[in-house]
Amino acid sequence: MLNFKSSENQKGREHMQEVERPFYRRLLFVLIAMFILFMLVNTLAFWTQELWLDNEYQLGKYSTKIEEEFASPMGWLPGESVNKDILIANDGTVPVFVKAQVNLNWLGQNDITGEPYGLTFTTKKAKEQEYAAIISWGNEVVLLSNGISFVDSLRLGLPLVDTIAEAAGKWLLLDEEPDKDGNFTFYYMGVLASDEKTPLLMDSVKLNPQIEATTMETHTIYNKEDQKWITEYLPNPSYSYENGKFLLTVNAWTVQATNDALGEVFVSNTLTEQAVVSYLGTVAIDQKPVVKKSKPDKTLYFEEHGDEMRFTPINSSGQKWFMSFLEMIPGGQYSDILTIENRSKNDYDLYMQVVPKANQDEMLKELLELIHMKVYLKDALIYDGNASGKEQYNSDNNLQKAVFLGEYTAAMKTQIRVELELSKETSMQYCELLTKVDWKFIATEIVNPEQPQSPPIIKHPQTGDMTTFAKYILSMSIATIGILACIYFLKRHQKGRGAK
16 A cells, blocks of 8 residues: 555656646746846846938039120111120139130231231221220220330230239239230139129120222213213222221139149239239138128927937938038038937936948049048037048048037037038039038947036047947846846756755
8 A cells, every 4th residue: 555655646646746746837938038038128227329410511612604695786887886895704602713815816817908807906097006996995994014115015905913813803904015916815803603793894886987988989970972980999908907807805714712722723924924823822811701600599308208318409301410511612611510418317428429321422422532621529629631531641530430419417518510611622523512421429238327528528428329338238147147047946846846
């Protein structure tokens, strides 16, 4: 009986163990799952929050044109003036330098001498050389004297200036004598800014009143022998320009008002022209930069509900724009301000990172490198490099890595100020190109807040966007210890059962 009962009890215990074993296994799995859930919840509580802001930069429009008001006359008579208004207009956004050439030419030949028409002729009375077509130049057109006497300059009727600086803001004629192709070369002595026009280069053209007809006199007599009237002509011994066609052609060249572009495009052919181009170079260097500030104000803030980072204003398409400068010009300066505000009760570590747009071609990348950028946080300079966020000289301030902006406690508010300057030597090939870059903000909740540091220090998350790596490791460690403890107590419980 005893053996029978003992065997029966043994079988009962084994049956109970078989029943309890799945239960303990399920209990172990539940406990492990609970610790894993704790690990994930605890980790996610400190996980990085990200907010991306769009930034775009575009060079201005390059557009200039010759504005002319002129009606070609029919039957142009000596002493008659024809309106001929000519000026250069800058209807783009890029300041420019202007060079112009005026070409005068007569087509046809003198009916008396058979020679081609010249620009000048010898007057019958004074026996002096005068222009057949007399140009009435604008009031702001001058001639560099270069030793010319005032009497000599009356051929063109231009006032003289002794120095190039005296011609500032006016048209300057380099030489009263046209070149071998009949061109007169002028420079506008200043920077032609956006939506501005030069003074009139030319106002009107008059046919010299001393030009006479080919025929001076006519005599009509009756020939009795032939019984008909005969007209006799007395020819004019001087140039008549009768049936001639006068051509006046104006060509203009403009180049952005930078020293580099000036020297590349405006080639100096004479000592006088070299001096003029050199003077314009000083104007390019000394011109006041355009300073623009972006509006409206922007705010990045931590929302109380849901502990989210938010940004305002957001445009109609739902994009979050921080900086948007679409008419940048060489030498121009631009600035923008971003307010950062903690409107929640929680405390955060905040990081910033610059991420250039992917798939941009090389010229767009080069344009970012031509934009010098300084970033200030609470008046402390935290970055000095180019708009791509890559500092060439100090790798610690490389914004393409995440840079620590500080600890933001509840109700704390600061400002980021960005100052940009487009290089004066930016060439025209970048005009109207649009390049983009993203600003990425990374926030991490602080469990044990500390006082914010001032001025801010620069530090980097150890794992890129996962700025709470240490907290993540701590959570993993706690979960692992918990799982090992469950396994240990389960085995001990099983041994205790086995001993019974």
